[in-house]
Amino acid sequence: MQPELSRERIVRCPKCRSDQITGNKRGYSFKQIGKMFITMIGIGLLILIISNLLRATLSTLLIEIEVLYLLFTTALPIAYYMCFISALPVSLLYGLKGRNNLINSCMQCGSQWTPK
Numbered sequence: 742m743q744p745e746l747s748r749e750r751i752v753r754c755p756k757c758r759s760d761q762i763t764g765n766k767r768g769y770s771f772k773q774i775g776k777m778f779i780t781m782i783g784i785g786l787l788i789l790i791i792s793n794l795l796r797a798t799l800s801t802l803l804i805e806i807e808v809l810y811l812l813f814t815t816a817l818p819i820a821y822y823m824c825f826i827s828a829l830p831v832s833l834l835y836g837l838k839g840r841n842n843l844i845n846s847c848m849q850c851g852s853q854w855t856p857k
């Protein structure tokens with residue numbers, strides 16, 4: 742008798758403890774798209790704000806140091822433009838990631854979770 746083992750084999754809903762569980766492929770995740778999109782736009786905005794703030798405070802230094810000047814006038818704008826432009830396609834691709842992962846759904850309460 743191994744009660745521990747048999748209890749583990751039955752998947753139960755973490756919310757209502759029901760054993761009426763179905764496993765499905767997760768499919769395309771709109772939640773992931775949204776998260777990735779907000780993150781990319783956020784990073785772009787952050788670079789934009791920081792570079793503008795630094796450019797304002799370091800303006801005299803920037804003229805003297807060519808590398809810094811190039812960084813603020815070329816590299817950083819490219820970086821945030823890339824973030825904005827690629828935000829949508831990257832997010833859409835990111836939504837595909839893990840679409841074949843299995844998720845369990847409870848037929849009793851409708852709760853969904855990823856099996857470990």
Ligand SMILES: [Zn+2]
Binds near residue numbers: 754757852
């Ligand atoms: Zn449930």
